[in-house]
Amino acid sequence: MELKSNVPPGPIEEKWTRHKFEMKLVNPANKRKYSVIVVGTGLAGASAAASLAELGYKVSTFCYQDSPRRAHSIAAQGGINAAKNYQNDGDSVHRLFYDTVKGGDFRSREANVHRLAEVSVNIIDQCVAQGVPFAREYGGMLANRSFGGAQVSRTFYARGQTGQQLLLGAYQALERQVGLGTVKSYTRHEMQQLVVIDGKARGIVARNLETGKIESHVADAVVLATGGYGTVFYLATYAKGCNATAIWRAYKKGAALANPCYTQIHPTCIPVTGEYQSKLTLMSESLRNDGRIWVPKVKGDKRPANSIPEAERDYYLERKYPSFGNLSPRDISSRAAKQVCDEGRGVGRTGLGVYLDFADAINRLGVDTIRERYGNLFDMYERITDEDPYKVPMRIFPASHYTMGGLWVDYNLMSTIEGLFVLGEANFSDHGANRLGASALMQGLADGYFVIPYTLGNYFGSNKFEKVGTDHASFKDAEAATSERTNRLLGIKGTKTPDELHRELGNIMWNYCGMGRNEAGLKKALQELPALRERFWSEVRVLGTGAEINQSLEKAGRVADLIELGELLCLDALERRESCGAHFREEHQTPDGEAVRDDENFCHVAAWEYAGDGQAPIRHVEPLEFENVHLQTRSYK
Amino acid sequence: MSGHDEERFLNLTLHVWRQKNRDAQGKFETYVEEARGISTDMSFLEMLDVVNERLIHQGKEPIAFDHDCREGICGQCGVVINGAPHGPRKATTACQLHMRSFKDGADLTLEPWRAGAFPVIKDLMVDRSSFDRIIASGGHISVRTGNAPEANAIAVPKTDADLAMDAAACIGCGACVAACPNASAMLFVAAKAEHLNLLPQGQPEKDRRVLAMADQADAEGFGHCSFHAECEAVCPKEISIGFISRFNADYRDATLTRSKGQTATGGAG
Numbered sequence: 001m002e003l004k005s006n007v008p009p010g011p012i013e014e015k016w017t018r019h020k021f022e023m024k025l026v027n028p029a030n031k032r033k034y035s036v037i038v039v040g041t042g043l044a045g046a047s048a049a050a051s052l053a054e055l056g057y058k059v060s061t062f063c064y065q066d067s068p069r070r071a072h073s074i075a076a077q078g079g080i081n082a083a084k085n086y087q088n089d090g091d092s093v094h095r096l097f098y099d100t101v102k103g104g105d106f107r108s109r110e111a112n113v114h115r116l117a118e119v120s121v122n123i124i125d126q127c128v129a130q131g132v133p134f135a136r137e138y139g140g141m142l143a144n145r146s147f148g149g150a151q152v153s154r155t156f157y158a159r160g161q162t163g164q165q166l167l168l169g170a171y172q173a174l175e176r177q178v179g180l181g182t183v184k185s186y187t188r189h190e191m192q193q194l195v196v197i198d199g200k201a202r203g204i205v206a207r208n209l210e211t212g213k214i215e216s217h218v219a220d221a222v223v224l225a226t227g228g229y230g231t232v233f234y235l236a237t238y239a240k241g242c243n244a245t246a247i248w249r250a251y252k253k254g255a256a257l258a259n260p261c262y263t264q265i266h267p268t269c270i271p272v273t274g275e276y277q278s279k280l281t282l283m284s285e286s287l288r289n290d291g292r293i294w295v296p297k298v299k300g301d302k303r304p305a306n307s308i309p310e311a312e313r314d315y316y317l318e319r320k321y322p323s324f325g326n327l328s329p330r331d332i333s334s335r336a337a338k339q340v341c342d343e344g345r346g347v348g349r350t351g352l353g354v355y356l357d358f359a360d361a362i363n364r365l366g367v368d369t370i371r372e373r374y375g376n377l378f379d380m381y382e383r384i385t386d387e388d389p390y391k392v393p394m395r396i397f398p399a400s401h402y403t404m405g406g407l408w409v410d411y412n413l414m415s416t417i418e419g420l421f422v423l424g425e426a427n428f429s430d431h432g433a434n435r436l437g438a439s440a441l442m443q444g445l446a447d448g449y450f451v452i453p454y455t456l457g458n459y460f461g462s463n464k465f466e467k468v469g470t471d472h473a474s475f476k477d478a479e480a481a482t483s484e485r486t487n488r489l490l491g492i493k494g495t496k497t498p499d500e501l502h503r504e505l506g507n508i509m510w511n512y513c514g515m516g517r518n519e520a521g522l523k524k525a526l527q528e529l530p531a532l533r534e535r536f537w538s539e540v541r542v543l544g545t546g547a548e549i550n551q552s553l554e555k556a557g558r559v560a561d562l563i564e565l566g567e568l569l570c571l572d573a574l575e576r577r578e579s580c581g582a583h584f585r586e587e588h589q590t591p592d593g594e595a596v597r598d599d600e601n602f603c604h605v606a607a608w609e610y611a612g613d614g615q616a617p618i619r620h621v622e623p624l625e626f627e628n629v630h631l632q633t634r635s636y637k
Numbered sequence: 638m639s640g641h642d643e644e645r646f647l648n649l650t651l652h653v654w655r656q657k658n659r660d661a662q663g664k665f666e667t668y669v670e671e672a673r674g675i676s677t678d679m680s681f682l683e684m685l686d687v688v689n690e691r692l693i694h695q696g697k698e699p700i701a702f703d704h705d706c707r708e709g710i711c712g713q714c715g716v717v718i719n720g721a722p723h724g725p726r727k728a729t730t731a732c733q734l735h736m737r738s739f740k741d742g743a744d745l746t747l748e749p750w751r752a753g754a755f756p757v758i759k760d761l762m763v764d765r766s767s768f769d770r771i772i773a774s775g776g777h778i779s780v781r782t783g784n785a786p787e788a789n790a791i792a793v794p795k796t797d798a799d800l801a802m803d804a805a806a807c808i809g810c811g812a813c814v815a816a817c818p819n820a821s822a823m824l825f826v827a828a829k830a831e832h833l834n835l836l837p838q839g840q841p842e843k844d845r846r847v848l849a850m851a852d853q854a855d856a857e858g859f860g861h862c863s864f865h866a867e868c869e870a871v872c873p874k875e876i877s878i879g880f881i882s883r884f885n886a887d888y889r890d891a892t893l894t895r896s897k898g899q900t901a902t903g904g905a906g
Binding site for chain 1: 644657658676678679680682683686687690693694696697698699701703704705706707708709710711712713726728729733734735737758759762764765766768769772773774775776777778779780781782783784785786787788789791792793794795798799801802805806808809832833836838839
């Protein structure tokens, strides 16, 4: 396997513009002869599908939810970054590029990040034209707020529902194309296999989740926009249905999976209560604009928060990182929370929590301003915890939130399988080892609206496609493999529910491959995971049949894939013998607990190639070069 | 996690609508043993998870119900609890409803959304694809990617933007339809249309939009609105029926200009 990044030559500011000119075009009359399958209808998938259909391609979309509008992009709260410099505070494309490369701890590809920063401004224009109701100032102009890892205010937002509004914009554009007959939307469908013919991705096999029917779909290219794999930790801020099946099946067909160990643990989530807990809920990072994070100075202080005097509180982020304070990047804030809890200074019933306190902001700005800024988040917190954050500080704790790793893609967003493109969180490309807040929405829409419409055309224009049908042997084999797997899951008739086994997976991953990782723990995980996989295939209990709605069957298939992916994640974490971004190897830290990168040996992307069941996967390397943002130790002090 | 230190446990009786598929006859099943020892800190859907785990262990098929984000924003969940869509708590989806809203010993009847335009596909799951078709008919602004002017070139008064956002907060769950004695989708249709109609960007297609969306809602079999306001009472996002009044005004205006709009579509070639 060769990892050719295909980054165009020339100065970084000119690469994308030149590349757009040099790419092949498809004549308008010929576009309708090409078909493309888009799997996943979140920001990346919906924006790609709508834009490609507008160009004239024949598009089919697939999502497991009952409507494309429900994809989990909808839950993003805080905002979307763009280098508009509307605040006149010194922002620029170059600064957004710089902040993103630095925030990613120098483990992303410079050229991709620069393109992302360039198109960020077009995204805001596009979304406003679609009617996204961004927050505005009284003069009618767009408002901004600040976010972690940046010293300028470049985040656009729609109350605490930015992801929802951006997704509805993309979904409405998509449904418009459905209405025009240029997109066929398959809802309640789940991709089960990628079909590769003569080295090119030519379609998928999907299960109709309502009827259980196994269906083949042919196309000239396949786009995966299926999100991340953070549910490998079981408890996560992801939706319950989020899964890694599409990227995992693509991996098994030859798509390299890059940097799986880069998993983001978000610092501000509502803490865990009990065993029955099914998911964790994020409290937007935007709250850190006005909230102050603290724990008691002494261990085991069980007094209620409001009875602890100011002098006995430790505002540890402000103390350790005075320039960024409560707006330090996510990886740093999460680890700092873990540290104070490990020291026994955590708050709440479990001791796994820290305070996020709005008392100062309410005194300074008044309760109405705080309500206007964060009212829906405060309400949600109150519904879940039965506590009023206007009166007592919120309690928060880190949780699995995003995965920077994903399928390896070149500059054109094509994987190591020709004709298989990967967008949004499902690819690895832009965030390096740590994603900054408000950058996921930006990347999903950049990929979908402004990158794939160009690069897919170039692929079609440069290749010839043999006509294939669903009767091709590769489709028949993929259908047979899907049915066989379904029957196998139904035939085990074991004693454990898919959720019970998923929780076991989550415990292993969180304990040995969570916010802190070390060699001994990872080796232990690499013994426990194969054992769990064995047990899964002999102990899982799936009732009912494959020919109907069967949520246990859906869940079991997803858990089986996540267990395998978890193993690769731990292997990647073991092999990356450095700390960078969200990947914190305890062996590699300074005396005061800061991450120590090893640029000499690990300034590269690790992309894993599947070598067959029972075979060790092969680790390939794409060296990273930093010509525009020079390698430096990240400091937020 | 509850801020209150003690966690309480409830024993419930559940009467749950079970229906194998679209065509099958459904019926209520009662669960008592499976619904014992429910923590008040659980969400309503976590309670159903627990019941389902117990059913699977007994070799009985779990209850099928729709859900995804579990944070009240995706709109995929929805169950009628003792006659109330999403249950007893105001402005709260079923996934955000917590068991502390119920008393020990409570008798709960769980049904799917009931509406002709939302056929039941299994147990508590319904088919809401009619909502997608309403959006496809006109619930959008026709602007191609790449076709947008500079964002700040269009000034939008803050009050208009805020009101548009109030409408845009709709999560498309369908509780409004389930609550309406006429199974009307007017709150949904009005929220979706008025979000766009309130903004300058939405003006060029305003007439077409309201006519097309109202026609599509009729074609899907949703009933007419007769202002019972049950929809507003159950809406988890507290969308105001004021948007229905706005929609009706826009619909009236559009009807008056309909003939003009139709003759113009031929163009000058």
